[in-house]
Amino acid sequence: MFRALLDKLKLGLTKTRNLFAGVAGLFRLKGRVDHDFLKELEKKLYLADVGSAATAGLVDRMKQAFLDKEIDKETELFVRDYLAGLLQIEGGRDIKINPDGPTVIMIAGVNGSGKTTSIAKLAGFLNRDGKKVLVAACDTFRAAAIDQLVIWCERLGVEIVKGLPGSDPASIAHDACDKARAKGFDFVIVDTAGRLHTQTHLMRELEKIHRVTSKVIPGSPHEVLLVLDATTGQNAVLQAENFQKVVHCTGIILTKLDGTAKGGSIFSIKQRLNIPVKFIGVGEKIEDLESFDPASFVEALFSS
Numbered sequence: 001m002f003r004a005l006l007d008k009l010k011l012g013l014t015k016t017r018n019l020f021a022g023v024a025g026l027f028r029l030k031g032r033v034d035h036d037f038l039k040e041l042e043k044k045l046y047l048a049d050v051g052s053a054a055t056a057g058l059v060d061r062m063k064q065a066f067l068d069k070e071i072d073k074e075t076e077l078f079v080r081d082y083l084a085g086l087l088q089i090e091g092g093r094d095i096k097i098n099p100d101g102p103t104v105i106m107i108a109g110v111n112g113s114g115k116t117t118s119i120a121k122l123a124g125f126l127n128r129d130g131k132k133v134l135v136a137a138c139d140t141f142r143a144a145a146i147d148q149l150v151i152w153c154e155r156l157g158v159e160i161v162k163g164l165p166g167s168d169p170a171s172i173a174h175d176a177c178d179k180a181r182a183k184g185f186d187f188v189i190v191d192t193a194g195r196l197h198t199q200t201h202l203m204r205e206l207e208k209i210h211r212v213t214s215k216v217i218p219g220s221p222h223e224v225l226l227v228l229d230a231t232t233g234q235n236a237v238l239q240a241e242n243f244q245k246v247v248h249c250t251g252i253i254l255t256k257l258d259g260t261a262k263g264g265s266i267f268s269i270k271q272r273l274n275i276p277v278k279f280i281g282v283g284e285k286i287e288d289l290e291s292f293d294p295a296s297f298v299e300a301l302f303s304s
């Protein structure tokens with residue numbers, strides 16, 4: 001991994017790194033992998049929010065492979081590889097691309113999780129890569145949500161399809177997909193509301209947007225990315241399980257990792273939901289979105 005990228009990731013993960021320094025520190029000790037060491041490892045992983053199932057699994061494997069052996073580089077590498085392995089999913093980080101036309105990415109998540117900011121970051125990311133991006137402002141529930149997206153798009157020089165506050169989100173999604181197909185856009189990114197009158201209402205609306213896009217562009221949305229706020233820790237898992245019941249989410253954008261020491265909860269989120277984390281948010285600026293790579297993530301947590 002490029003030094004500059006690793007340094008940026010380390011900076012974004014400062015708070016979580018402070019906790020993982022406790023884990024990494026154990027491997028700087030002289031001695032053997034004995035029961036005290038394993039107990040201490042278990043405690044430190046637990047404190048780092050890795051979650052009980054992942055922690056128990058790791059400590060157990062460590063015991064089988066290294067009991068009574070010297071604590072050295074190899075034991076540390078084992079832990080790093082194990083943790084990175086927990087986050088690995090085949091083809092995990094790639095966006096599924098539509099070979100026959102625009103790729104539709106639908107963004108879901110509760111209010112305040114960072115959907116709109118992540119859309120701006122993602123649009124910027126794709127735009128810099130030379131892709132033609134169209135944004136659909138389908139969070140029509142709050143006028144401010146539309147304005148926020150308009151401002152981002154102006155700044156980025158990215159086109160947006162929007163309607164009046166309170167208008168039907170599915171019809172905006174429809175218009176955006178239509179336009180993208182007709183004008184040869186590479187991507188359509190669809191913003192959605194995070195809260196309506198009721199949970200049922202919200203979920204029905206998401207289903208409807210989903211249905212409408214697939215009618216205009218068959219096979220779409222190609223990705224449904226669920227935005228989860230890392231600062232909420234285990235609560236994020238519950239939110240995700242609720243969303244999964246209605247729309248099949250294909251990936252996660254885990255935001256606000258810069259603002260929390262709970263970054264270790266990524267391990268239990270991934271284990272419980274078994275959907276890949278595709279992007280992580282490490283700040284409020286447009287460039288603070290990273291394509292997620294398990295090995296680099298773990299390296300950033302462990303390296304001094």
Ligand SMILES: Nc1nc2c(ncn2[C@@H]2O[C@H](COP(=O)(O)OP(=O)(O)O)[C@@H](O)[C@H]2O)c(=O)[nH]1
Binds near residue numbers: 111257288
């Ligand atoms: N520190 C930090 N703040 C973020 C990040 N992503 C989003 N935010 C902030 O979280 C707040 C809510 O974001 P917004 O995109 O409006 O959430 P939405 O309601 O889901 O659309 C805003 O103040 C954002 O600046 C991140 O990765 N790091």
Ligand SMILES: [Mg+2]
Binds near residue numbers: 115116117139145
């Ligand atoms: Mg929003």
